[in-house]
Amino acid sequence: MTAGRGRPVTFDEPAQAEFLRLLADGTRIGEAADKLGISRRTPTQLAARNRHFAQQLADAKDRGRTARDRRVHGLVATYNNHACRCRPCTAAAAAARRGHRAATRDDTTAQVHPLPVAQPHTATTKFSVLADVS
Ligand SMILES: [Zn+2]
Incomplete structure (x- = not known):
């Protein structure tokens, strides 16, 4: 392997651990890859050259399947x-x-989730920004 060539390491060990955790939780491979900002092929490629990761990947997929079935x-x-x-x-x-x-x-105060209260200065800022356009 030549130093300084190839793609930067984005699928490092913490990312691998997070990927496996997502899979074991039942997340689909494509969605887990999207969450980590990696290509969907990256874990498969790593598994092809890393027997240990291949085993972990297979285990995580199995656990994910079970997790999805239990939902x-x-x-x-x-x-x-x-x-x-x-x-x-x-x-x-x-x-x-x-x-x-x-x-x-009919109830303007009803909220299922608390919503952030608009801060008065936000509106002021917007208007001052608009007012600055000249
Ligand atoms: Zn469902």
């Missing part, structure tokens, strides 16, 4: 936390959004 579908939590877009989870998320809209339609 309870038809829940907003599964839709949100595991990005499951199966029909029951999507329906649950849609129903929750409809319910939230219905519940908050």
Whole structure:
């Protein structure tokens, strides 16, 4: 291997550990790669030349499959936390959004999640920025 050539090391050991953790948690390979900003092929390529990583990858995939099988579908939590877009989870998320809209339609103070309170200076800043355009 020639020093200074080739791509920079982005799939270092911490990234590998995080990738394996995501996979074992049930995250799909493509999604895990996207989260780490690496190519989907990178882990496969590493596994081809690193027997130890290949074994870890296979184990993580197995555990991920089990994790996905154990998921309870038809829940907003599964839709949100595991990005499951199966029909029951999507329906649950849609129903929750409809319910939230219905519940908050006539109540301007109702909040499912606390929202950040707009700071007065934000508006002022925007207007001063606009005012500076001359
Ligand atoms: Zn689902």
